[in-house]
Each structure stands twice: as structure tokens, then as C-alpha cells.
Amino acid sequence: MTPAAGADWVLECSNCGAHRGPEGLPTVCQACGLPWLVRYPRRSPTLIDRAEVRRGHGMWRFRPFLPLLAGEAPVTLGEGDTPLLPIRRAGRRLGMDDLWVKDEGANPTGSFKARGLGVAVTRAMAAGAGGFVLPTAGNAGVAAAAYCARAGVPVRVYAPRTTPRPILSQILAYGGELILLEGHIGDCGQASRAYAAETGAVDLSTLREPYRIEGKKTLGLELAMQLGWTLPDAVIYPTGGGTGLIGMWKAFTELRHAGWVSGALPRLYTVQSSGCAPVVRAFTAGAEECRPWEDPWTMASGLRVPAPLGGRLMLRVLRESGGDAVAVDDAELDLEARVATREEGVDFSPEGGAALAGARALLTRGALRQEDRVVAFNTGAGWLYRGPGDLPLV
Secondary structure (H helix, E strand, O other), X not given: OOOOOOOOOEEEEOOOOOEEOOOOOOOOOOOOOOOEEEEOOOOOOOOOHHHHHHHOOOHHHHHHXXXXXXXXXXXXXXXXXXXEEEOHHHXXXXXXXXXXXEEHHHOHHHEOXXXXXXXXXXXXXXXXXXXXXXXXOOHHHHHHHHHHHHHOOOEEEEEEOOOOHHXXXXXXXXXXXXXXXXXXXXXXXXXHHHHHHHHOOEEOOOOOOOOHHHHHHHHHHHHHHHOOOOOOOEEEEEOXXXXXHHHHHHHHHHHHHHOXXXXXXXXXXXXXXXXXXXXXXXXXXXXXXXOOOOOOOOOOHHXXXXXXXXXXXXXXXXXXXXXXXXXXXXXXXXXXXXXXXXXXXXXXXHHHHHHHHHHHHHHHOOOOOOOOEEEEXXXXXXXXXXXXXXXXXX
């Protein structure tokens, strides 16, 4: 467990426990093919550091918890510091007394993907990357194109042809090389890996490099700070690839280890579309890993991930946290997004609508209590999904 020169973190396989240093451009564990997780054996944040974090800005205020070298400047567009808002009218309608939304649509590029891609591009550039590639269901492609533009390097983005047009337009606007394919993100992932092998481009696919999860971890760090270093009873998270879910659980355990929070950690809940719910199916069956979902489809394109590489990790997080997994249909998630947007002035994406529909379902089945403090995540802005003809003008 010897870090590379100047680094004070190491990589640990999430499955077999193997270790390696962070030098080079790590992909997945060579022994078992599953994701690496970043560990910080030499760091020990103290309670005093919390004041320094308060004085910072954006997600990089959490440097003590992130893979950044001393004095190193990240590739950044000002990501983080997104609003945490009580949504009382939506809460009353859903039967919940203390419902909040973490609105990730306020990030640069309009989604939570800015956090993960900011860290991934930062670390890869420091290791000498000259170009990137990734598959996307939508928002990751926009973020990758923006952060690669910021870093001054090219990126190729493979996306399903059915991806919402505004998202594809944003990828092109940032200068990404966009390749549209028939099928779903799994098909795009195969093309991405082949291109990476052929050209040496760094593959930024979900969990095929270890640093996107560190950026998503700041969701949990920021949530704790915004709640005065306390944690909610439950977190409801619309889940596709799952880095946010895995990253938040990592954040909560690291905060407790550092002494920054105490008491019970939140129960984490996954919400997926009934048209693509491999995590829900595996969780319900008591399985240890997810089987690929057949013929996946949902209007919430970020949830259309039929075979998540992090499936085993997500299932572990749900069980360790005492959470649950629920699927909602597209009609429900679409209605929730539209109604809550007008109720609260928050621009809910279909995935955010899924989180609210999931909250209703979890309350009905008794997994949530009416009095629980619950934070639902709106992972991206609704405008990225709406074309000119999608809303009435009057």
C-alpha cells in the first residue's frame, strides 16, 4: 500500500481487496475485473478542519476527503454548492412532513455528473492523458465534453440515438465528438472500450476508473455540511450506474471515521424505472449481483443502465444502510416531475420525478415514516430533456 510520489492515497479493489498505488491511469482490478475504490490511509481530518471547509467554495472545499495533491489545481467549472431545499407542498401531497430536495441541476452542465467528471479529468490529466472516451445515457456525456474542453483535450462520446435532443446538442456545443448508436448504454460501452483499446484514449465509463466516485462522494459531504453536520434519516436516489449511491455511503462512513458526524447513518433507497430495474430485481431476490435487464427502456435516460458494473457495490450499500429498492413506471415519474416543478419552482428531471414517486411508494409500503427527514435527489435539470414541442405555450 505505497502511494505514488506525492500522493497519500491508494486504490483498493472493491471485491477481492487487492491494493495498488494510484500511479498511471488505473482502470479496473486486473485480478477480478471489478472497480477500485480510493482509500486515504495517511489522512486524518480533524474537527478543526470543518471550519476551513466552511470557508471554501464548491465541491473542492472538501480537499481533505479528495484525491488532490498539495497545491494542485483541479480542472473545475465551479461545481458543487447545489441547493438543499425543503419542498413542503410536494411533501404534504406525498404525505411526508420533512421532505427535502438536493437540486443537482444547479451544477455546471446541468447535472450531478459534473462532480464525478471534474475529479476524473483532473486525475487523468495529471497522469498525462491526451484524450478521452466514454459511453453516456446523456448527462455524463455533456459533463465530459465540458470538462475536456476546460482541460483542452478531445473526447469522443458514444450515446444511444434515443438520447434527448437537448442533451446531444449540449455535447456538440462543448466540442465533443458525438457518435450515435442504436441500442442502449451497454452497447455504447462496448464501443467505448474498443476505441480506448485502439487509440489509448482514457475510458471514463462509470466505475472503470476510480475517481468519478470520489467526485460523487461530495454529494454526501455537502449534504452533511448543509444540515449542520447532521444526517437525514433517509436518502432517496434515482439510480442508473450507481456511483452517487456508492459515493454517498463512502462519504458518510468517512465522515463518521473522521469524527465529523455521529449517530446512525442514513438509510439509502434506490429508485429505478420499471422499464429498467436490474438493481431492484436483484435486491428483491436477495441476489449478490445484478443480471442484465432485457430490452431496457425508460424516458428517464439516466436510469437506462441494464447491466451496471457497480451492481454488487450498490446492493451492498442498500443492505448495509438498512435501505430498500423500488421501481416506478414512467407515467408516475413523469407526472411527479411535472407536478413538483410547478409546486416548488425546482426544475425536476424525469430522474428527480422518479425519486419523488419512489418516496410515495416507500411510504406506502412502510419503509419510510411520515416524520422521517428525507432527502430526495434531483440529479439533473429538466430542461435538458425537453424539446420545443414538449410543453404547451399557453
